[in-house]
Each structure stands twice: as structure tokens, then as C-alpha cells.
Amino acid sequence: MAELSTDQRNHLDEDKFAFPKQRxxxxxxxxxxxxxxxxxxxxxxxxxxxxxxxxxxxxxxxxKFDVQLDEKSWHELKAKK
Known part of the structure; x- marks a missing residue:
């Protein structure tokens, strides 16, 4: 995975996170x-x-990044535990 430095992560806009409030x-x-x-x-x-x-x-x-998701909903992730 392409690691983000702390500085890079701190400069990302909130909309660049799945959970923006929590970053x-x-x-x-x-x-x-x-x-x-x-x-x-x-x-x-x-x-x-x-x-x-x-x-x-x-x-x-x-x-955007051409990633295939097998799940249609995040609820399906809970079932895979």
C-alpha cells in the first residue's frame, strides 16, 4: 500500500476519507x-x-480507481467476520 506520511494525511481534505469526521x-x-x-x-x-x-x-x-467490490452493502462485511 502507498503509505501516507503524517503530514500528507493531515493535509488531506475531509472528503478524502471514508470516515471524514474521524479522519x-x-x-x-x-x-x-x-x-x-x-x-x-x-x-x-x-x-x-x-x-x-x-x-x-x-x-x-x-x-474511480477500478477496484472490484464483491459487497453491495457494508452489512455484508459484518456477515464475513
């Missing part, structure tokens, strides 16, 4: 998108509405 899971490239999906259930203290919004951002980033 969790940046979506800067295909590797980040795959990582955001893998870590989705590890993000704590977020509402289902925030998860819905994060999933939509991940889907948009996946299309």
Missing part, C-alpha cells in the same frame, strides 16, 4: 480503497448512518 480510512488510491474495506468494521464509535455514508464514499472511490 479514518483515506481513499487516495486503489490500495487505500481495498484497505478501507478490510478495516471497515474496525472503525469504532460511528453510527450506522456514518457507516452508510462511508460505504458510499468507498464505492465512489472503488469506481
Amino acid at each position: 479514518k480510512e483515506p481513499l487516495e488510491n486503489a490500495s487505500h480503497v481495498r484497505n478501507a474495506v478490510a478495516r471497515f468494521n474496525q472503525v469504532k464509535d460511528v453510527t450506522d448512518k456514518e457507516r452508510d455514508e462511508a460505504w458510499h464514499r468507498i464505492q465512489r472511490a472503488a469506481r
